[in-house]
Amino acid sequence: AQSVTQLDSHVSVSEGTPVLLRCNYSSSYSPSLFWYVQHPNKGLQLLLKYTSAATLVKGINGFEAEFKKSETSFHLTKPSAHMSDAAEYFCVVRGTGANNLFFGTGTRLTVIP
Amino acid sequence: DTAVSQTPKYLVTQMGNDKSIKCEQNLGHDTMYWYKQDSKKFLKIMFSYNNKELIINETVPNRFSPKSPDKAHLNLHINSLELGDSAVYFCASSRTGYEQYFGPGTRLTVT
Numbered sequence: 080a081q082s083v084t085q086l087d088s089h090v091s092v093s094e095g096t097p098v099l100l101r102c103n104y105s106s107s108y109s110p111s112l113f114w115y116v117q118h119p120n121k122g123l124q125l126l127l128k129y130t131s132a133a134t135l136v137k138g139i140n141g142f143e144a145e146f147k148k149s150e151t152s153f154h155l156t157k158p159s160a161h162m163s164d165a166a167e168y169f170c171v172v173r174g175t176g177a178n179n180l181f182f183g184t185g186t187r188l189t190v191i192p
Numbered sequence: 193d194t195a196v197s198q199t200p201k202y203l204v205t206q207m208g209n210d211k212s213i214k215c216e217q218n219l220g221h222d223t224m225y226w227y228k229q230d231s232k233k234f235l236k237i238m239f240s241y242n243n244k245e246l247i248i249n250e251t252v253p254n255r256f257s258p259k260s261p262d263k264a265h266l267n268l269h270i271n272s273l274e275l276g277d278s279a280v281y282f283c284a285s286s287r288t289g290y291e292q293y294f295g296p297g298t299r300l301t302v303t
Binding site: 113115117122123167169179180182184 | 232235236284293294295296
């Protein structure tokens with residue numbers, strides 16, 4: 080069975096400092112992994128995706144994630160946080176069916192001015 | 193242009209009522225979905241439709257029924273609403289096997 084675990088429910092950083100949101104996955108085969116962002120009272124927007132190509136994936140708004148099979152991790156990073164990055168972030172893994180997505184419990188990112 | 197749209201954005205209703213939420217996508221995708229997000233932000237898939245065929249149906253009460261008149265629309269009908277149905281409902285669409293695009297959500301409040 081496929082699943083993801085987001086290790087932090089809440090991360091707080093100062094504006095201009097690096098962001099690290101942690102995600103570990105469990106999968107019986109090579110997974111497809113995604114990060115989605117949800118701004119307050121908004122829908123979910125795809126940040127980036129990993130589908131067994133390059134292990135370092137670049138996304139929108141300066142975010143990137145690295146797939147590490149040995150650590151079963153897919154952490155999301157950004158070198159410098161911006162106030163507009165404050166949102167809820169979801170790590171997601173695709174299940175056995177082509178259309179099954181399993182969401183993590185989310186990490187709320189707060190950016191302090 | 194809005195890719196995935198939902199109406200209404202907010203829905204407040206009383207227990208026992210029947211309500212519908214509409215979803216439309218203009219991306220030409222062949223699969224559409226409904227998700228429920230609870231008060232703790234946890235997202236769980238409820239249904240998906242591919243070419244008018246229901247292909248996922250998680251442990252959702254049969255008071256919930258998806259209806260897809262065509263590939264661009266997937267509406268969610270809810271009968272005999274209960275307090276526990278209060279949540280944010282998201283519609284999404286995708287090409288089969290590709291990433292999903294989400295609508296803005298419908299916040300349902302049952303009183």
